[in-house]
Amino acid sequence: MNTSKVYFTNLRTNPSNNLLQKMERLVKKAGIESIDFNKQFVAIKIHFGEPGNLAYLRPNYAARIANLLRNLGGKPFLTDCNTLYSGGRSNAVDHLKSAMENGYNPISAQCDIIIADGLKGTDYREIPIDGEYCKAPKIGAAIADADIIISMNHFKGHEQAGFGGALKNLGMGCASVGGKLELHAASQPVIDTENCIGCNICVKHCAHDAVHLHNRKAVIDYDACVGCGQCVALCQYDAAVLGEGDTSERLNYKIAEYTKAVLQDKPHFHISFIMNVSPECDCWNHNDAAIVPDLGIAASFDPVALDKACANLVMGAPALSNNRVTDAHPHDHHTHEGEDKFCLIHPDTEWKKGLEYAEKIGLGRQEYELINV
Template identity: 25%
Template sequence: GTIVECNTAYAGTRNESSKHWETIKEHGFMEIAPVDLQDEEGEIEIPIEGGKRLTSDTVGSHFPNYDYYVVLSHFKGHVMGGFGGALKNISIGIASSHGKERIHSGQDEALPNAFDGDHDSFLEAMAEAATGVFNALHGNMLFINVMNNLSVDCDCDGNPHAPQMNDIGILASLDPVAVDQACVDQVYLSDDNNGPLIERMESRHAIHTVEHAVEMGLGNRNYRLIDLDA
């Protein structure tokens, strides 16, 4: 297998390929498997059918080089999206740097400051970009969400809040909507100081990403949870 990544849309150590490669090396990813910085040599458009915000998604030019993606996501809170899981990972995560700007802008033409876009439009654009990626791969994807170190903040935050909930477990599905919905439900069902993460999700209208993904035909919010430890 190959670990794939794209440059970020915000300043830091991952917004330019040269700096990004240094960060990848520092974190030891190249000792695990080959790494492909997918937008290092350019980007391509993949179509989105039936979207309200986007007609296409901008991804790295290396995206079509793989016919199956295993999407390993750390489920946690997020300062903008409310939570980050499978849907965020295959939308923002797989998008090129410019593609990330379009998603944050919530429209085809990126705003001068992409982070000034309408909030619900951003959430809907995430769902639409995720749908474009899933359809481009003909559903050849596996989604694994790891519910540990449950902070209200994302790993992309340089100074995230300390985790406030204990680890819950690992959830997997062929449906990105179902696995994210199941993780959200597990947070609500927990009696382990779940208030801060629930507040983060509700204050950001986070479930709307899931709702719009269903509207796009990406997946189903109804699921059956099978406990492999039982």
């Protein structure tokens, strides 16, 4: 079996070779131009960053990629799906406002932004894959309808998945609000009666007649509930919420299946930025100190190989001081080079199991050749 190719460039620059130029040279060397972009709708999947978190990717990178794709004949747009939790990106109005606050607009990013699952997170397509855990993942409509998928990933730690890279950006990030419920939850949603005001919106929009009002409080009939997450997506009062959370291992398996649905039958290409490697997700409204030095940018057609290469680069790098790694091991006096820093800071996570499963279902290979550009 042939190994996958992962292309890598470090962050050293000079007056004639800045980071944007290096990134464009990298993706061209990795073969992005071999994709036929002519008159194709191209979803550039990116995370716009939760307000208050400053670890997200600068819009300059997105602008450079968007211009390249446009020059190749494509119709690119930047996109992400709404979040399951309350925050600055739980609906399209707030999501676009947050993107604008973080510098993403048609001028700076030179590309329009489309929130893929619509105003309230209910605009999605079910894509049948007959997965072991998710039979028909619920993917944001604009992403499902796109002809080509390009992912731009900030590589960092993650408190549930171990780390967030290409698979996390695609599998979790492209899921509609109801899809995120399926990914996170091991059980059906529940009603927090203290927050419920009896507005009746969950009752009106439940496609399975599983929600009713009793004494002006929503009540779920679990015999009828299918766990679609519509009530969680629509509730503006944090009354319809997640039930029991799933394990890290199963979450990573589900993320892989959702990624398979996103990429199914479509050309795709992936770029990961191993910079400001914060210990937790960009979905938090803060970013803690980076755990390793900024390392570089990597690109590949294979999202599994790309994630594995990025993980190996982070594990091989020395840990910085005064961060979550050193907090977890305050009496160590070495740099943790070669150690699994994701498990050091999130010991209950199972990121390796996720890559094994992604390889098993045909998303890519863990064996790779790293090519320096």
